[in-house]
Amino acid sequence: MLHALFAVAAAVGMSLGTRGTGRYQTDRVDVDALAFILIAGMALGLFFRRTAPLAGFAITTGATALYFGVGYPAGPAFFAICFLMVEVALWLPTRTSLIACSFAVVTVIGSEAIGRIVDGGSLSGFAPYLGWLLVPWAVGAVKRAWQESRTQQQSEQAQQRRYEERLAVVREVHDVVGHGLAVINMQAGVALHVLDRRPEQAEIALTAIKRASKDSLDELRATLAVFRHADGAAPLRPMPGLGDLPDLVSSVRVGGLTAELSITGRPRAAPSSVDLAAYRIVQESLTNVVRHARATYVTVTVDYQQDAISVLVVDDGMGPMPGPDAGQGVIGMRERATSLGGRLSAGRGANGGFVVDAWLPLPEHDSGPDREPLPAASPRPNDLAAEHVSGRSR
16 A cells, blocks of 8 residues: 555656746756656556566566657656666666666666757757666665665674573583582592491481582572573572672582681672682582592682682592593683673683682672672681782782
8 A cells, every 4th residue: 555655656757847847947848647647657667676576677667668768858757767776776686677777777878878869859968867877776685785784783783692692501500510520429439438337427428419410400490591591580598698608618528528718808798790600610610629639638728809709629538630621610700701791711820820800890870789608618727828818919
């Protein structure tokens, strides 16, 4: 319906305009009934500009060629073919539109030339015709190229967002499952070791395995629910944060490994993204200690600075053992820190062991009220941990 109204309005406007401009073109044929019929034919092509653009363009081109071949005055009669050139260049492939518009230019200019030769007129002044017919196609082709470039850019951005979302899911699942399995593996080793001599200790280890597996499954469900609920519905269990560090540190105190947690500075509420990142960095660090470090002691220090939260994990073990997944945990921790504008370093300490040092900035508008410090075990003297905690930059 809209296309029909547009075609009718174009026919009326072209007819009235042509009648007005014809008065000043004394060398052209007077506008008569045939001229109005041809103008109506030009406008008819506009009706098909979306449903059958090439067919509509052919109708308008034929009517325009006949119009100028007869020698009727120029002016608003160019509107239909110029408009359709833009549409054809915009909606059809560049090669197809270029061929169609070139054919239209040759047809209209050829008809005009034949008409002038038959009437004995001059062939000068063809340049304006050529310009008027080529500029609309160029406008449409440029706009089409811009739209294609914009569409491609949006597609690439969407693909990048999907990749980042998948990467976030993989990172969360890796941290949750990796830590849970590491603790379960260590507890299972303890249970097997004391099964014959100390059954009561084996029972404690098996109970710890049951709790660790349940906690890991619950946290995994909560993690996946965050990504599954696109409508923003809150998951049944909140994501872990710095407030859960005491339980996390306690979970690795098995198999002769001593773990201590220390809080310095003035604890305060942190944005959820920083809260989760700090927890995951500690979780992955402790997982690496349990799986690879062969350590007997590990300290976790959380330092609340004025504009950031600093996390330091130091152990006295051998460091990461070579393996197919060696370094992947460190890469994931570093990605978490850099995504928040922070930084993370990981490597062997000056006197042995392995050190993970992360700095996570706190946006000023996200800093909340003070809260009670996290419960932590009293620190045990350890030369290696003390050296790294006191020697790092603040």
